[in-house]
Amino acid sequence: MAGKRNKIDRREFLKGSAAAAVAFGAGLALNPVYGGTGRVRGKGKRVIVVGVDGMDPRLSERLMDAGKLPNFEKLRRQGGFSVLGTSIPPQSPVAWANFINGAGPGSHGIFDFIHRHPEKQCVPFFAMAETLPGAGYWEVGDYRLQLDFWPFNHKPPATVLKRQGTPFWDYLDEAKIYSTFYDLPSNYPPSESQYGYHRCLAGMGTPDMLGTYGTYQHFSEDGPLRTKDEGGGKRSMLFFENETAHGKIIGPPNTFLVKPEDTAVDFTVHRDTDANAALIEIQKHRILLRQGQWSRWIKLDFEMAIPGPNKHISGICRFYLQQVRENFRLYVSPVNSDPSDSALKLTEPPEFIKEVSNRLDLFYTTGFQEDHKALSNKVFTDEEFRSQATYVLQERLALLDYALENYDDGLLFFYFSSTDLQSHMFWWDSDEKHPVRSSGEAKKYFGDIQQLYGKMDEVLGMILSRYGDKATIFVMSDHGFANFKRQFNVNTWLRENGYLYPPDARSVLADVDWARTKAYGLGINGLYINLKGREIYGTVEPGAEYEFYVDELAAKLEAVTDENGRRVIHKAHRADKDYSGPATALAPDLIIGYRRDYRASWDTCLGGMGGKILYDNDSAWSADHCADAAEVPGVLFSNKPIAASSPALIDLAPTILTEFGLGVPSSMVGRNILKT
DSSP states (O other), X not given: OTXXXXXXXXXXXXXXXXXXXXXXXXXXOOOTTTXXXXXXXXXXXXXXXXXXXXXXXXXXXXXXXXXXXXXXXXXXXXXXEEEEBOXXXXXXXXXXXXXXXXXXXXXXXXXXXXXXXGGGTSEEEESSEXXXXXXXXXXXXXXXXXXXXXXXXXXXXXXXXXXXXXXXXXXXHHTTOOEEEEEESSOSSOOOOSSSOEEEEEOTTOOOTTSSSOOEXXXXXXXXXXXXXXXTEXXXXXXXXXXXXXXXEEEEEETTBSSOEEEEEEEEEEEETTTTEEEEEETTEEEEEETTOBOOOEEEEEEEOXXXXXXXXXXXXXXXXXXXXXXXXXXXXXXXXXXXXXXXOOEESTTHHHHHHHHHOSOOOSSOOSOHHHHHTTSSOHHHHHHHHHHHHHHHHHHHHHHHHXXXXXXXXXXXXXXXXXXXXXXXXXSXXXXXXXXXXXXXXXXXXXXXXXXXXXXXXXXXXXXXXXXXXXXXXXXXXXXXXXXXXXXXXXXXXXXXXXXXXXXXXXXXXXXTOOEEEETTTEEEEOBBTTBTTOOBOTTHHHHHHHHHHHXXXXXXXXXXXXXXXXXXXXXXXXXXXSOOTTOOSEEEEEOTEEEEOTTGGGTBOOSOSEEEOOSSOOEEOOSOTTTSOEEEEESXXXXXXXXXXXXXXXXXXXXXXXOOOTTOOOOOOBOO
């Protein structure tokens, strides 16, 4: 196989295919236990878990010491505070799956945001969910008809959850103990309840209507004549004639066509430069916005052209009028699935999303809601991103009110993303030069993160006042945070050290000579040996040769230093030493644990390489947690004393089960951390 190379379009990978799994006209039956009221009823034990993504123990302690987090400080004084061990690697999908299973990646099979198909020589896919193609179609002209009779036996496309093992709520469900989870990561599509005592609104991993994980659409007079895709967005030109312009909002692909095409909705903009405002006409809506104003959520109807009656899919978006004069600029949020009429399964049971929407109206349903890509791509200013992220938090707080109003007993889990996605963009706890901001701006926006911690303290205070001695209460995070100053390109390092060929290779997805390559990097923390019998073009023999390369690479990586002499990598973990369980088939051979200030380069994640091994991070994404687990642990607070030393994410599921009087299953490796 000398010289064998494979190619993949990165944009197609990032776009994903979850939108192909839209189900039309599904009949929804009311859940026999919860009924249609949305309220959990019953008397019994209460456990409330608040997941505050990315809440950092160092910053938490600093703010508690300064008297700025009085409710968290109260729990600390009572013995209910600890650093919380995270996952290897400390990536959110991996960490939350550790929490869900009460065990590590060897149990749930999620090792990174990005996995690869070894039989396709490192073709990547999204680790949390995968869309499987449908079958049993009959092609008539340009159309693919869904036929539900022999010999076609139509099977529609389906998005499947890739997390393996048994989630801990299944044991509660079987014991007829209610559980409700709001915006839970690593659980899309939401797993089913066998006994009807479990509800869940899916969080991180839920796609938008384009099948991506958040694609904004931006329209401006200086935009490209033809719509241009960029990471996380689409840019288009608006041409004004007599102060009127026309555009299209791209919607989900029409999978009823043999060659699927994107659906679209036309809109018209009339601008008034004197009033510094614009009127947007789209379908039945007329939206009047002043410069700097956001619209409410707007329902859009996307038509699927098929023979016979047309099918329609409902999506929602928000408009933000950025600029009227000189260069008209209009931002359109990612098109979210309509919670009042969702084409995707967003909740378990399916009708739960409608119950929430009936009360709260429309809201974000994608997993990633803060539009960090718009800031990274300079579509948003810092202030515009903060405005949009604040709206997300306001929606989440309204959802929390709903959750508490409809909670009587059992387990309640509620998730906040603000402390993670805003920290990625605004965290900077250093006087050193920031990648994109002045020293004063960096301090200003880091102050916003501290204010967010104060808001979480208010949330805790409200819950304590309502349930203080009536429930066991946990506040936990999946990891902490660190500055992201320097990038390390794994594949460039492998190429320059003779493990990856040819010397002028630029991407493991396009131009690698696999016959001479011994190892490659893919994902944020993963390094793979090109193992014979596993990788389709593998060259390294199992046994002694494999052991040699794994150990040699680990030792050399841990010895890498930056130009200032600082070591870059805390530890290169061997998967076969740190992982155990039945779900290790897709695990990397080495998990690279970076030191604080360092992370894999942006190019590394999808197999790219350039001329330099180490270089500055120049993105607004200026903080991260994809380091070594020892560098960025999470945090745990409880209104009960924490008895165990060094608690970790895997301990929370066993602790919750124990609180409800249930045994800890053998599949879990964690233990109860409270006093018994």
